[in-house]
Amino acid sequence: MNVNTNYSVLPPSNQNKVTTKSKLGKDDFLMLLVTQLKNQDPLNPVDDKEFLAQLAQFSALEQMQNLNESFNSVKAIALIGKNVYATINDGNGNYKEVFGKVDAVYRENGQYFLKVKGLDIPLDAVRAVTE
Template sequence: MTNEITSDLYLSNKNTQIKQTGNSSLGKDDFLKILVTQLQNQDPMNPMEDKDFIAQMAQFSSLEQMTNMSTSLNTFLTQSQASPILKGSELIGKTVAWLDEQGNKKQGIVSTAAVKDNDVSFRINDENHTVLSLDDILEVSS
C-alpha cells in the first residue's frame, strides 16, 4: 500500500483565516479604560511610580488635544470649502486679467463677488462693469 501526497495537502494551499476584533485604533475612552484597569490591578506592595502616572496622564492630555484640534480643523475646512461666496470674496480688491471677445488682454479690479446657482461671478470696476466667471480669469495680482 502506498500513501500518496496530493497537492491539496500542501501547506501553501491551506486557507488561512484572519481574525479581526473590532476597531484597530484606540480612542481616548480606550486609553482611560486601560489606565483605570492598570490602577485597579497594580500590586499594592509595588504601586505605580508617580512619574509613570504623570507621564501617562500627559499622553492622554496630548491625545485629547490633538483629537479636538483635528475635529476643529475638519469643521473649519468643511465650512470654508462649502461656501463659494467665501472663495469669491478673496478676490475683491485684487487686480485680475482676462481676455475680451476680441482676444485682447484686459485688466481691472474686482469690486464685488456674487453667487448664483453655486457659480461665482465677479464684477470688475471698469467702464463697462464687466462681469466675469472664475473660468474667465487668467491672472490675479494684488
C-alpha cells in the first residue's frame, strides 16, 4: 500500500520566510529541529539516538554562545583605564584612527562598545592595547 507523505503542517504563507541574518544562532537551530520533527515521515520517524545527538549539539551551541558572551564582557571590562588604538568607520565609508584611554564600557544590541575621547568604539575595532 502506498502512503502519501507529502504534506505540510504550515500554511503556505509561512513556508517561504526569508531572513537576512548572516549567522545562524541557537534560536535558528531550535527552529530547524522543531521543523524537522513536525515534517518527519510518520512511518519512518527520526531515530532517537539521532534526535538526542541533535539536542546535544543544540546544548553545546548554547553553551558556546554563553561562553563567548562572557569572554567578550571580561575582555571589554579589562580595557577600562588602558590606552587603545582602533580603526573605526565614520559612517561615510571613511576610516578614522583613534588612540586614547578607555573611559567606560557599555553593551548595546549584544555588542560591546568602549568610550574613548567621547567616541563609541566597537570592541572588535580595537587593534592594539597599551598600559
